[in-house]
Amino acid sequence: PAGDWAAGERGIACHPDRIEEFRAGVDRAIRYARALGNEQVNCLAGIQPEGVSDEVAEDTLVENLKYAAKKLEQAGIRLVMEAINTRDIPGFFLNNTQQALRIRDRVCSDNLTLQYDIYHMQIMEGDICPTLEANIGAIRHIQLADNPGRHEPGTGELNYRFIFGFIDRLGYDGWIGCEYKPATTTEAGLGWMKDHNVI
Template identity: 55%
Template sequence: MKLAANLSMLFTELPFLDRFGAAKAAGFDAVEFLFPYAFPPEDIAMRLAEHGQGLVLHNLPPGDWEAGERGMACDPRRVDEFRAGVALGLRYAVALGVPQVHCMAGLRPADVAPEQAHSTYIANLRHAADQFAAHGIGVLIEPINHFDMPGYFLTGSRQALGILAACARPNLGLQYDIYHMQRMEGELANTIKANLAQIRHIQIADTPGRHEPGTGEINYPYLFRLLDQLGYDGWIGCEYRPQTTTAASLGWLPR
């Protein structure tokens, strides 16, 4: 398996730029994280080069994260802001050599009808996909459970697959987070089997608690064997909150 440490979740006892070295020391040759925008891309690129790591994923700008915003792609009133975020995300993606970015759908405003949010989301995704395609970079969408993120527009794999079909862009794909989809719909193995061609990135955490594999109800040894049997060759992002410390949480890693 190709495992990437999510530096927004792991090694958080360290300043962000020091987490790269800690991840490398723990055996991770690749990393991912939510957002790079608090740092100049040159600083992040320097840490990646210093530790011989690849960056496999980051998100497009989400709006005001600290105020509770979780993207804006489904909001028809913020199309210009979304496009500015695409331009900023593209600048970072090119500078950091990342092969894929995640575009968060956002929370649907109460006064925006679902149909309008849907059409806005598709138009924005097409725009983002076209901008990134010129640089050979993929754009991903991820269903997120509505328990952790109430009001999020994209909550299920069937909905996501329908949106991908409507967008009809070859560099658009599915980011399948096993934790989120266990909470929303279960049926993990069959969903993965049926949609492997659309799945470009996988993220993992156990439930309840969003802790490391082996702490909850998900049969990760079975799912890892399944992914191997199916020939999944993409990255698996370790996007979990350690139950205690990051170091103590790594016992599940294949050695």
């Protein structure tokens, strides 16, 4: 569950006082995923609540992920979790690859993998291709946007032509989601696909 998005919430999985709400949200996500034919869903860790320590927030996230991974596995649905930069979402609890891998190890479920967002991780840690290479076995979904601006590839500092070739060489066979804001119009923004040999 995303929580109250209009009020600025971005997930509740690290909130120790909302575990029952989280669990009800997992059941709802399963119903939605079945209706839509989704094979995987993303768990948003959320913004760390004021007054909750790092340790308590992580323990809560781990327990919620254990619950979700098991329930989703029983339903034939994969679970992914996404690290998000703290510039766009200040206070977001899960914010880098090493933290995500440590939490995944604690959850200890083959049904939990990473959703790797190139835009977010460029801001938080850089070193995109070496990080992808080192962790591709744990990554089940990739998302993109260029930086700065969160616009389409070719508008910022990232060499997406190189990155796409690198991902292909790694043997990644999943989807790459385009989660960007077009710099101008949606149609004009799709021109990057031809420029980057995607179509």
